[in-house]
Amino acid sequence: MTEHGARPVRVLIVDDHAVVRRGIRAYLEVLDDIEVVGEAVDGQDAVDKLETMAAHRELPDVVLLDLLMPRLDGSATTSRITSTYPRVKVVVLTSFGEMERVRAALAGGASGYLLKSAGPAEVAAAIQAAARDDVFLDPAVARRLTQEIVSPSTGLSALTERERAVLSLVATGKSNKAIADELVISERTTRTHVSNVLRKLQLTSRTQAAMVAVHEGLVPPQN
Structure with a gap:
């Protein structure tokens, strides 16, 4: 039995450099x-391969993709994947020079991001987290992005005590089901709390919410 369930997490690797894909x-x-x-050489190739996989009911659980690619870049590819195949999670590979694309990918529904310098254990952890519908934040990228996120204290003060608790648990990478179990509430109620948190803080994703929680000291940063 794997951590994801009875079968391994299925991954599609997308990068325009063959040596990176093979590595x-x-x-x-x-x-x-x-x-x-499978592997894809760029975003358009990834979209084409996913269409074929979907026709055979063989979609991957996670797509691991580079942000900077020809034809269809990572952020556009992320939006295309998450809108067409909501159950397929996207983890992006990035560098410090691509922060604008990181923000676009997060807005497009990316489940996590890590630097291209990440080691095998980190890549595996990000893939497993995405498969569980959890959040994976590369600490260095998170620190860089939190400096750019506007999070006025009035926004946090607008949260109820329960919403702050939910926000803290989101930042630790817990899924809605895990949060519901910990707070002894229904999963539907948890989803409502998460939606309210995003709305009140004017954020677009759980990943952004997690970064705000770390930035505001609700939870310690990941090591």
Whole structure:
């Protein structure tokens, strides 16, 4: 039994550099709980391959993609994937020079992001987190982005005590089900609280909410 369930997490790798794809594939394929089901050379190729996979009911659980690619870049690809295949999670690979694209990818529904310098363990952790519908934040990228997020104290003060508790748990990477279990509330109520938090803080994703929680000291930053 894997952490994701009875089968490994299925991953599609998307990068326009063959050596990068092969490198990622090489260290993912030694893991029992992750299965690489394909590669794509750019965003458009990824969209085409997903369409074929969907027709055969063989969609991956997670797409791991580079942000800077020809034809269809990572942020546009992310939006296309999450809108067409809501159950497919996207984890983006980035560098410090691509913060604008990171913001676009987050707005487009990316479940996490990590630097291209990340080691095998970090990449695997990000993939597993995305498959669980959790948030994975590369600490260095998170610190860079939180400096750019406007989070007035009036926004946080508008949250109820329960909403602040939910926000803190979101930032620790817990899924709606895990939050519901911990707070002894229904999963539907949890979803409502998360929606209210995003609305009150004028954010567009759980990932952004997690960064605000870390920035405001509600939870310690990830190591």
